[in-house]
Each structure stands twice: as C-alpha cells, then as structure tokens.
Amino acid sequence: MRSAHQFYERLIGLWAPAVIEAAHELGVFVALAEEPAGSADLARRLGCDPRAMRVLLDALYAYDVIGRIHDTIGFRYVMSAEARECLLPGGLFSLVGKFAHDIDVAWPAWRNLTSVVRHGARDAAGTDSPNRIAEEDYESLVGGINFWAPPIVTVLSRKLRTLGRSGDATASILDVGCGTGLYSQLLLREFPRWTATGLDVERIAALANAQSLRLGVAERFDTRAGDFWKGGWGSGYDIVLFANIFHLQTPASAAQLMRHAADSLAADGLVAVVDQIIDADREPKTPQDRFALLFAASMTNTGGGDTYTFQEYEEWFTAAGLQRVEILDTPMHRILLARRATEKPATGGR
Secondary structure, rough: HHHHHHHHHHHHHHHHHHHHHHHHHOOHHHHHOOOOEEEHHHHHHHOOOHHHHHHHHHHHHHOOOOEEEOOOOOEEEOOOOOHHHHHHOOOOOOOHHHHHHHHHHHHHHHHHHHHHHHOOOOOOOOOOOOOOOOOOHHHHHHHHOOHHHHHHHHHHHHHHOOOOOOOOOOEEEEEEEOOOHHHHHHHHHHHHOOEEEEEEEEHHHHHHHHHHHHOHHHEEEEEEEEOHHOOOOOOOOEEEHHHHHHHHHHHHHHHHHHHHHHHHHHEEEEEEEEEEEEOOOOOOOOHHHHHHHHHHHHHHHHHOOEEHHHHHHHHHHHHHEEEEEEEEEEEOOOOEEEEEEOOOOOOOOO
C-alpha cells in the first residue's frame, strides 16, 4: 500500500504543468496581473466556464502559483511580484518560452515515449543523430530557461578568479550555441574588460544581441551567425563556453565539437562545459545526479541527446588534446573546465 501511494504521487506529477500551462494559454496570468479577480469575474472576462475556472484557480492556489484573499465580496485570486516575473512574457527569467515549448513539443513527445524507447531517437535513415530542434521551438525554449544561468555564472566566476582570471585584464569568450547569450553576458558583467562572441543561427543570434542591450554589455558582446558544425570558429579565445550544448549531441558529434573547441583555444585558454553530467554508475547520489537522469529521458524523447558521464567527457577531452582541471557543482548542473594537455590527464569519475 505504501508503495502504491508513492507511485501515485509520481503519476500525478503531470497535473502541475497541465494546470499552469492551461492557465497561461487561457490568459489567466495576464488578467490577474492587471488586478485581483474572483473566479466568476475572470471566467466572464476570458470567456470560460465559471465552475471550471474556479477549479483551475483553486488548483493554481494549491500549487502556490497564485495567492487568494477573502474579503467582503468573497474569494479573489492574486499574483505576487515574483510570480509575475516568471509567468508573464518579457521578464528576464520568464518561463513563458518554456510553456510554449511544452505545449508545442514536449506534451506530444511524452505521449510518444513508448515508441521512442522501442525504436530509439533516430532520423529517417535510422541513424543516431544530434537533437535537431526546430529554430522556432528553440527560440521559445532558450528564453524560458534563462533562470538556470545566474547561479552557474556565480560559481564559474569565482573559480575563474582563483585560477588567475581577473577583471582587470582583457579576455575573450566564444559562446558556442549561445542561445540568448545570458551565460557569457553575465560573465561580461563580472569581468568588465572581457569581450564575448556568441555563435548561433541567425534567428537565435538576434535574440542574444537584443538581450546584450538589455543587460548593458552590447559594446562588448557580438554574434556570428552560422552553423557551428562547420568549424572555423576562429582561434585564440581565452574561454570556449558550451552552456547546455552537449546533452543535445551524440557521442560522435560531441567529440567533434570538442575538437573544434581545442582548435579555437588560446595556448593558456579554458574550455568550460556547463551541462547535466553524471558518473558512470548513473546512481542518483546528489540532486544534480537525479536531475541528470530525468533530463536524459526528456532529451531522448524530444528529438535525441543524452546525459553524458564524466568518463565520456574525459575521452572527448583526451582525443582533442585537452585535460580536465576542475569539476564544479551548481544547483542543477555541473561545470567541467579543461585546458590543453601538458601531462597525463586524469581518468575515471570525480
């Protein structure tokens, strides 16, 4: 009986995103941001069934997504300032892009998980291939996961300083598959004499340029639109940054990217990999491990990719003439730092 209860709690986990994303699609959050409202009034304004609206609002309240006050006219539902930042479009850490990705991509994909497990995430020719998320879907998603970046950049910046990287000296970053560019842009705010180049397709590079203006680093951040699979990224970069790129790859494509990174690195430069990374035993010993195992299922199910191990990264580093120098933990990710190999590299796990 106890096990049944535990498994049931896992099964009803799908209720939360369903409730939150339905509220987003219906315009509930935008309406509540204008003013607190009762369920009947909100149903009238949004053209919804009154009873069903009350049920939805109470579910949001039960999940602590919105608040509820009881006054002389009954219950009214409210949004906190923190919820507005996350649930409305336009905020730096808005989840609206994540909602769009779930609705358009993730929900249909999860329904098809059985088939994916039977046949694998393969292309039409039956080949294991990197995740080729459509540009329009990627555009939605990258803004919806901006909140990952600040704690990662805080940890990375602290370690870079201990390794002798200073804000008083100039340095260059190549941000490969930059998305919104937030990781390198936050590094520019930490290190005021550094510059960064974001490499991504034209549609996504435009997002990164716009965000650099918003963060006040546009004069030190530029983009180069193009297909990073073709190599030719340039050379002499002090840091080659991969933020959430390797989980989209196959082992072969990951090894190729690492070789391109080594070719682009200055003699004393660093490769920084930010991703979900786990030991070869794939045991959920830490929160990062548990998230990595679950994240791998999401990647496999939504077009391909995986969570790779420390040992696999060691192989890619070694083949590219690099060696790992640091492993750093952050709330949901790990960071690997590597440089050109000068001695026999470390092997194994942590």
